Amino acid sequence: MKESLKDYLFIFVGVFLVALSLEYFFIPNNIAAGGLTGLAIVINHYIPAISTGPLVFIMDLFLFVIGFIFLGKNFGVKTIVSSFSLAGMMTFIESFLEPKAITNDLMLAAIFGTLITAIGMAIVFNANASTGGTDTIAKILNKFFHIDIGKSLLAVDFIVTLLGAITFGINIGLYGLLSVIINGIAIDKVIEGFHVCKEVTIISKKSDEIGKFIMEELERGCTFLKGVGGFTGKDTFVLYAVLGRSEFIKLKQHISKVDPNAFITVGEVHEVMGEGFKNIQ
Structure with missing residues (x-):
């Protein structure tokens, strides 16, 4: 229950960042940086009576059904929450805050809007959800074909940037394409950062004591490998463990003492993947 609430909190934070980047960087500058939001920007240009928030919600419903079928109930529930949240936040901002571009410099808007979007989407993906739309397609490709989520997004969003170029001109279209490319790379890097661990090998006369500290104090597993010292020719043990960053700091402090x-x-x-870390899927 606690883990589930934590996931939903991360989803709301991630969606909030995405909504801010869309409303204050992309939409005011007509940058269609892929996804259903990019498509909504294009449609809004031709049908200005319908704002981007409701457009995103309507298109999300169709792709949500597909995601629910292929990615399971748990993913579907989280994704519908994030989709409703994104569409709701966008609609609220458009209705009550009258958003304006923070910068009219297309390069700055593309770069900063993309970085904020990438961080927000990575947070949502890390909670095993999606902001809906083409993100759902990317998640399906990642699950069944093991294609990085960022690269999947790059593939499925490319056509949206072409529509943006046709609608708003080649210059803005190229900025949209630049945003898609940066977004794909940045998402993968941010997601990697969430899961980075320290792989440690230790050769010590106190390997038993160090191993006991790892297992009892850090509550992590470790492995003893038999080795032979190249210089001494004596039998020795090589201790191997994988730890979180904070755990490694504690281990280093302990080793410095013993x-x-x-x-x-x-x-x-x-x-x-494995015991003590995420499940092998």
Whole structure:
């Protein structure tokens, strides 16, 4: 229950960031940076009586059904919450706050709008949800074909940028394409950052004590590998563990006390699956 509430809190935060970037960077500058929101910007140009918020909601309903079928009930429930939230936030901002472009410089609008959008969408994806629309298609491609979410978005959003170029001109269309490209790369990088762990190998005379600290104090598993010292020719143990960043800091502090001469190598891993981490799916 606590984990579920945490996911929904992250979803609202992520959606809020996406809504801000759309209403204050993209929509006022007619930058159709892919997705249903980009398509809504194009449609709104031809049918100004319907604002982008309601347009996004209507188109989301169709793709939501597809996502519900292919991605399961849990994903569907979270996605409908995020979709309603995004459409609702956009409609509220358009109705009561009269949003205006923070900057009319298309380059600045494209860059900062895209970075804020990427952070927001990555937060939503990390909670196993989507802001709806083409995000849902990207999630389906990621699940069944193991294509990075960012690259999937790049593929499915490309056609929207072409429509934007046809509607608003080649210059604005190219800025939309630039936003899509940056968005795809940035989302993958932000998602990777959520899951980065420290891969640690330790050679120490106090390996038993260090291993006990990892298992009992950090509540993580570790593995002892048999080795032979190249210089001494003596049998030794190599301790291997994967830890979170805060856990690694605690381990390093402990090792500095029990064996300051320990040999440690540290690497970053961007995805860890198995007991104590996320499920293998």
